[in-house]
Amino acid sequence: MKVLQSLTLQARLMWIVLGSTAIIGGGTLLLVFAISYQNKLSDSEQHIEQLMNAVEYSAAIASYSSNNEIADDVIKGLMRDEAVCAVQLSSNEGLHLSRSKYAESPSCQISLSHPLLSPFSDTDLIGTLTTRVDNRIIRTRALRYAGQVALGLLALLICPSLVIWLAVSRYITRPIHAYAQQLHTIVPGSATRITTVPHSSIEINRVIADSNVLLINIEAMLLDERAQRSEIQTLKEQYEHLAHHDSLTGLPNRTMFNERLAHMLVQAKRYQLIGALIYLDLDKFKPVNDTLGHDIGDLLLTAVAQRLLKVVRESDTVARLGGDEFVVMLPALHDAAADALAIAEKILHALQQPFELGAHTVQIGSSLGIACYPEHGKDEFTLTKHADLAMYRAKQNGRNNAQLFQADMAAV
Template sequence: MVVKELIQHEVVPVCEQEPQLRGGYHWYHSITGKVAIYLMLGVLIAYGIGSGAGVFEVNRISHEQWYKQAATNSQITSYIIRNIYTSTTVKSNHEGQVVSIESERPLSDDETIIQTGFNPADMLTLVSTQTHNPTWLLLYDKKHGFTDLNNTDDISQKITTATDTANRSALTAYYRGFADIGGKEYFVGSIPIVDPSGKLLGAVVSSIGERDALFATHNALLKNTLLMLILILGITVVVVNWLVRNLFRPVPRLIQAVSLIADEKTDQVTPFQTQDDEIGELAKAIEKLRVAMVDRGYLQRMQEMAQKMEYMAHHDSLTLLPNRVSYRNSIDERLIKLRTEGRIFNLLLIDLDNFKPVNDTYGHVVGDELLIESSVRLCAIIGEKDMAIRLGGDEFAILQEVQRDSILEAQTLARKVLATLNEPFTCSGNTFSISGSIGISCAPQHGNTREDLFAHADLALYTSKSFGRNCFHFYSPGMTMNPSNNLLFSQEIENGIRNNEFFLHYQKIVSLDNCRSEGYEALVRWQHPVRGQLQPHHFISVSEDIGLIARLGEWLIRSACIDAANWPVAKTVSVNVSPHQLRHPGILDTIRNALRDSGLDPARLEIEITGSEPLDREIILPILNAIQALGIGIVLDGFGTGFATLDYLIIFPFSHIKIARPLIDMLDKCEDRQALVSMLVRYALQRGLKVTAEGVETQQQYEFLLSLGGVKMTAQGFYFGRAVENSNVVAELEQEKMEQQCHS
């Protein structure tokens, strides 16, 4: 189960994206441009064909109109002639069109004029008035052909038709079309005049207009039609282009979305998912891909973080050597190989002599450089199958795989260690000399369990220190006969509890946003009668190994509850409890009794579970659930190192985590640490957990943590104050109480 984080932002406007998208090609190479071009070409072709057909149709309609108008004019002419010349008759075709006029006499002779009272000129004027166009009455004889009644000259060569320009008898039949009359071209309708026997007497020709005038009208119509078509074409092109661009407008945006996903930029939601078409389906598919990439990226970051945490769980953050957890795993593996393959090994415990004076005199920076240089020197002298380990503080260990003689090989390696540590150190421009004390236990001569080998090597180390340091000793059974020389013996720890040699210091936990104390962590100290004041790493792990942690832990819980119950201001108190204590059957009774005897509100007590050992789910989970049921907060201490992994936050009922000090130490110098801490804090806050950063010592560390979520986080470390005795805590809280009363 992993909490997924999907960051959603508004999509960048297309006007800001397209320049980047289109920078590699021209518009006409895009799918929008190509489709628009193809559509416009199709439109142009269609309009070209349509225009051609339109021109053809206009020509056809124009000619049909001319033919109809010529036929109409011929009808009008024949009608007027029949009304004037009553003796004439007409012949019509099957359409009712007059195709010839029959007259016994020419219409222009004197007798006809006398009978009708009309001369031909008057008749032609009347026809022209009705048709609004000129009309001609032509006489015909075989010798001269057609002769204009109003012009006695032979004009047979001047009257020609478009269909038969060389034939003088072209007008002997009903005719409609262009004719050249007197040097001008007209569109005419010609009706022949014949006698009853069919002899051609002449023809009456009526015009609908001159060719130029007719074609001027015709061309104007074509021009207007073409202009209208061009206008419609332009509008169509604009509309098509607009429609295409709108249709394909999502394509560049979707390409942009895919490109961003390919570049692992997955913080923008895919647009156009609401469209109910293929574009919408494509957008939804891209969004699924984006979400999958977000999930994959998140899981990858979680995996990378888990790998870093796994590495840090087994390595010291300062020297990068394997740490105490790795030591325990490695020595257990070697013990298995000892039993199954008979492969023997040595354990060398190394303590740097005079390290504390150097650290106090020159500061932690020089002290850290000294530890780093010491680790480098140790790694340079060990064999390929050996392992150098930093147990904590100035304590190191070497697991040496023996080839033949365990004693001889341990002596050789111990002398090399002493020699390399005796060489002068130069750190931050300061040169000084230290030495080392070594205690050695050989497996299986000096033990076949992890606890025995460590205890015996520590006894040998203590002996080396007692002999003036800068030397080494092997464990011998006689060392157990002098308890005053053995820090690990239970009687010495029990005497320390009984003689009040153990005491508590309290380090305040402050809110990042206002630096006001939220509570205190109880830290145990031992004022040893011989070795002076000892820090927890000198005796807690040893107490766990020899089974005395439950007794010491009971004293610690009871003392912290009594002190906190008497504070003038109600603050929480945190008490460290190791997995060894949780496995002890009386842990719940210890906590209940401490709360009952001290009268401390359970809500003010927090139990910090260290990550030095793996938590057995079947055993530890019911215990933690029972502690939580009492109203006590449960804190995962050292989160990010040791065995304190992400899975613990899901499996166990933790309400509070503490980011381990090794992660905070290099926070202002290492971007990877910043990214890792940011991810851990964000993950914990999303799960509703309290978050405390341990080991804050610089302004830069404080400011970075404040930027992550200051109002929701707390911190502790030398930047806010060192651990102090209970009396100092009481004085500080008295001052805070007085300030609150003044403000109220």
């Protein structure tokens, strides 16, 4: 039974049908064969007995009158049966006629003897009629007959089981197999549906229809979920951008700058790099804002951001800390002070150029403070504080210049 469970429905069905047909059919077949064989065997003997009964009177007359012609007729008549291989008619008074087909065939084993009574007296025994029957021929006959019966029965047994097996496999197992195969290959959420399988029944069609409804529902649910997830992702990205960027200029805001600075310092420490911070404050921004309005002020801030991005390297970070305050972070420099000063010069120059803001042309300047890592500070707090101090000095120095942090600045 365990073996059966590991087979497909179709194979299992085939084995059950085959097995039961073989067991039940085989037994019945053997039984029927044996019975038919025995019956035919005794029928054949009985048939010869009947033949002998039929000619008995003639044999008695022949025997009584010692008539050779009648005796010969009797013997010929009996010999007509193929199975009779020898006949002997003898009388108590000398008549002795015998004839045999296969002289001394070893298979002539069955001997049937009829005593002959005088035709004119029921008590007078006058002779014997003896028939020898060929065992082999009778057996062959019985075998042939039993074989035909068994063959017929076999057809009778096999045909219905074959028809049942074919019908079941065509209308049940194959549709189920096709259904299972299709269901197996379908990826949940895909648009593939189970097509109707050939020769399926109402029940299987219902299963297919219901499965398709389930598949449709699953697909809809998954599509819905996917859409929601991507919406959430978009919102998340938007919020993250908002949280880390300045909405006006698109530059990183203070939060992101702090994160980047912390990250830069970790990297710098690990790889013993040097870097610098440039704090930047616009000169004469407030008057622009006050006289030309906030819109122009905003335009100016945006334009400043653009110019700053143009003068720094790709790996540098430009952030807006608030108001007209910016910061430029320069990681991985060769000579911190000299490189930072060079970039500061470029910035100063860039921001001195007039800005075309709508109908207005605006000219401003900037004050820059530079602090180098690790020379002017090894942590965020110290480094930013020192850059801020340097910038303060630049403002004091009459604006539009860049100052490198000096130790004395901290003392103030």
